[in-house]
Amino acid sequence: MFEEASEVFDNMFKSSFPLTFIVFIPAVLILVSPLPAEAAHEFTVYRMQQYDLQGQPYGTRNAILNTEARTVEAEVLSRRCVIMRLADFSYDKYQKALRQSAGAVVIILPKNMSAMPQDIVQQFMELEPEMLATETIIPVYFAIEDDELLSIYTQTLTSSSSQGSLSAAEVLLHTATANGFQMVTSGAQSKAVSDWAITSVEGRLAGVGGEELPTIVVVAHYDSFGVAPWLSYGADSNGSGVSMLLELSRLFSKLYTYKRTHAAYNLLFFVSGGGKFNYQGTKRWLEDNLDHTDSSLLQDNVAFVLCLDTLGNGDSLYLHVSKPPKEGTPQYSLLKELEMVVGSQYPEVKFSMVHKKINLADDMLAWEHERFGIRRLPAFTLSHLPSHRSAQRSSIMDVRSVPHVDVSKLSRNTKVVAEALARVIYNLTEKVAPGDLQIFTEQMQVQEEHLSAVVEWLTAQPRAAQLVDKDSSFVSTLEYHMGRYLKDVKRHYVKADKRDPEFVFYDQLKQTMNAYRVKPAIFDLLLAVCIAAYLGMMYLAIQNFGLLYSVVRRVTQPKAKVH
Amino acid sequence: MMLVTTGRVILRNSLFDSCCYRSHLEAKPKSLPVVIDSTLGFHRVLLIFSHLKILGAPGGVMTLFHFGNCFALAYFPYFITYKCSGLSEYNAFWRCVQAGATYLFVQLCKMLFLATFFPTWEGGAGVIDFIGEFMKATVDLADLLGLHLVMSRNAGKGEYKIMVAAMGWATAELVMSRFLPLWVGARGIEFDWKYIQMSFDSNISLVHYIAMAAVVWMFTRYDLPKSFRLPVTVLLALCVYKAFLMELFVHVFMLGSWTLLLVKAVLTGAIALCSLFLFVTLVHSN
Structure with a gap:
């Protein structure tokens, strides 16, 4: 048969061109055909943080995943992709997966985070810093739950938990009916992003009345942080601080447009980037202003620096200081004015000062004011959080919904800060003005809708430091927004040093993951046996076709005779 | 019959080795049980194939x-x-x-x-x-x-x-x-x-x-x-x-x-x- 075939092909190629075409085109197509991209399910996954800070690696170090899915209930987890749901997530299970050298961990987050019970959310928030505290070799991904993913999870759960005490027949049946899932990410290995620039924006309102006016600096960092950069919306931390800063700039720009209310204080507003990475933006800004230029508002006569951090909730306000202010300084008067405003206008708010010394031995600075404190500028941070260690400052659970940012409270806090600042700027001491004197009322009042819109805009996209580059629409919108109220709005960039980088970010933070339905190898072997048996039967049937033929003939013969 | 049994023991032995290798089992039994339970053997083969993950790679x-x-x-x-x-x-x-x-x-x-x-x-x-x-x-x-x-x-x-x-x-x-x-x-x-x-x-x-x-x-x-x-x-x-x-x-x-x-x-x-x-x-x- 094969000699015949080769002869036929020879003739064919010599004689007719179209036939050659017909044979060759499919052959070429077959040879170049890539493997199909279609999968049982395709979904977006968000990778856990990966960064180096001061040479210390944090987060997951790997992005490539190509392994079979299991749930944590399975006996063997080594080199498997362990999938967990947030509802069942615990640090023990996570550690169990890591200990058993799992291939990867995928954590499925619910679509509607606010519907989750608060204790689970709280527990996860506490765990986030712990997951990031050390480096993890395997990739860790987060996915948002949908019906398909849930069904994959359930199928994996049943097949993972039913292993073990089964008879051989049950195992066989199981391999034929159950589905395994091969999880595959499409992206490449993560690598360090070179020349990443963190952007910060400053703007000012100049005072009148002579040279060498004192300067008040208002600072808020805009970047968010969470276990996965693409899921960090940072509504309260620090969307609330930025929105308060913008509202303050709006209010004071109004005051500064009238001659009668133009005060003898310079106001400097600074929205810093890289705040969650040891305040890199602020650090560089200070270096630029203090070391590299001759004239700067920061060099002479800074009254105080007020940092706004996480102010969108709660009924308490804490003024974090690294050195208690001395009587007679502007800082002290702001402290007194804040106490006065809170005490006389908002008695439901608890206001107190928290004193914490700067610990230079720590890897991370606690609050943003410490950056200024190191450079001997009088500074403090205002926050509703009693401690910098609070999990809310670095969680993906910090999203725009009522438990995290309450706009009415944010606007109340804004009012408190604005009143206190105004009392300091216009020197409205208790003797001159009573405590319940309200400056920002009627046309000058804090606009809640405005604050709400800004918070809405800030939380519309994740603002992790790795995602906001200098061309991003976020920075240009922020610049535009500040430009409406402030003068001399300009950007500052910070790039890590090439030789000894203070911070290194990595890419591949968002990927597409495919879940392919797969069967174990044993299944194919079983299938091969079945097919062989079937083909054997076919062979016998065709061989003995004569039998059928003769039976049919015998049946039909009497009829044939009748005809 | 003898031959068959020996063959199976050898087969099982080698399969068991590969099983150990694949699943990173730490201890290998010193002696194999002489009585071969057919179900167990089959089970083991299944286990081994389920461990041959390298073959299942895309x-x-x-x-x-x-x-x-x-x-x-x-x-x-x-x-x-x-x-x-x-x-x-x-x-x-x-x-x-x-x-x-x-x-x-x-x-x-x-x-x-x-x-x-x-x-x-x-x-x-x-x-x-x-x-x-x-x-x-x-x-x-x-x-x-x-x-x-x-x-x-x-x-x-x-x-x-x-x-x-x-x-x-x-x-x-x-x-x-x-x-x-x-x-x-x-x-x-x-x-x-x-x-x-x-x-x-x-x-x-x-x-x-x-x-x-x-x-x-x-x-x-x-x-x-x-x-x-x-x-x-x-x-x-x-x-x-x-x-x-x-x-x-x-x-x-x-x-x-x-x-x-x-x-x-x-x-x-x-x-x-x-x-x-x-x-x-x-x-x-x-």
Whole structure:
């Protein structure tokens, strides 16, 4: 048969061109055909943080995943992709997966985070810093739950938990009916992003009345942080601080447009980037202003620096200081004015000062004011959080919904800060003005809708430091927004040093993951046996076709005779 | 018996080694139990294969193996039929290739015709345009013409003509419409039963084309008795509109893919048996 075939092909190629075409085109197509991209399910996954800070690696170090899915209930987890749901997530299970050298961990987050019970959310928030505290070799991904993913999870759960005490027949049946899932990410290995620039924006309102006016600096960092950069919306931390800063700039720009209310204080507003990475933006800004230029508002006569951090909730306000202010300084008067405003206008708010010394031995600075404190500028941070260690400052659970940012409270806090600042700027001491004197009322009042819109805009996209580059629409919108109220709005960039980088970010933070339905190898072997048996039967049937033929003939013969 | 047992012990031993290696078990038992429990042994083999993860890697050996499975299931019946029907002894290979070329030509004509005269159905999804489908199935009449063309160009006995035409036709269809999906699909990481079903379907279509060729051959005979006209015509119509009927079944009874395959097999078997009866009666009546 094969000699015949080769002869036929020879003739064919010599004689007719179209036939050659017909044979060759499919052959070429077959040879170049890539493997199909279609999968049982395709979904977006968000990778856990990966960064180096001061040479210390944090987060997951790997992005490539190509392994079979299991749930944590399975006996063997080594080199498997362990999938967990947030509802069942615990640090023990996570550690169990890591200990058993799992291939990867995928954590499925619910679509509607606010519907989750608060204790689970709280527990996860506490765990986030712990997951990031050390480096993890395997990739860790987060996915948002949908019906398909849930069904994959359930199928994996049943097949993972039913292993073990089964008879051989049950195992066989199981391999034929159950589905395994091969999880595959499409992206490449993560690598360090070179020349990443963190952007910060400053703007000012100049005072009148002579040279060498004192300067008040208002600072808020805009970047968010969470276990996965693409899921960090940072509504309260620090969307609330930025929105308060913008509202303050709006209010004071109004005051500064009238001659009668133009005060003898310079106001400097600074929205810093890289705040969650040891305040890199602020650090560089200070270096630029203090070391590299001759004239700067920061060099002479800074009254105080007020940092706004996480102010969108709660009924308490804490003024974090690294050195208690001395009587007679502007800082002290702001402290007194804040106490006065809170005490006389908002008695439901608890206001107190928290004193914490700067610990230079720590890897991370606690609050943003410490950056200024190191450079001997009088500074403090205002926050509703009693401690910098609070999990809310670095969680993906910090999203725009009522438990995290309450706009009415944010606007109340804004009012408190604005009143206190105004009392300091216009020197409205208790003797001159009573405590319940309200400056920002009627046309000058804090606009809640405005604050709400800004918070809405800030939380519309994740603002992790790795995602906001200098061309991003976020920075240009922020610049535009500040430009409406402030003068001399300009950007500052910070790039890590090439030789000894203070911070290194990595890419591949968002990927597409495919879940392919797969069967174990044993299944194919079983299938091969079945097919062989079937083909054997076919062979016998065709061989003995004569039998059928003769039976049919015998049946039909009497009829044939009748005809 | 002794030999067998020893062999199994050795086999088990080596398999067990590989099992240890694969699953990173730390301790290896010093001595193997002498009594071999068959279930246990089988279990172990299963375990080992479930540990051979390297083979299951995408684009790896196991997916190629799966493709091989599907390929064997789809192609071997053709090969067996070719060998056992005695076509190979008639030097019929070249004639089969010609039949295949005719198949290509006819399909091309059909496609052109469909593309020219049948607009694409623009109704909602899930709604079937019955008349349109019926008209499209009618175009399959061209297959009958093609088969007749192939058979009329071959001289020889009836069985020979039928087999050559059907084999060439079915094989061409197999190569053209099934090989590519199998190659692309069954080699992927994703497992889907549809490739196995497709392979079974190709077996069914072999039977289908043989029956169809036989019916066409009977229909075109000048000496076909009057009493045969009706059943042959009915069978012809059944052959042509089978695909349409299947679609109708799917739509009306909401058949699953496996049930559909079964129904198809039964229907094709019935048509084939009827045409065999007619054929035998016809051949041996004169």
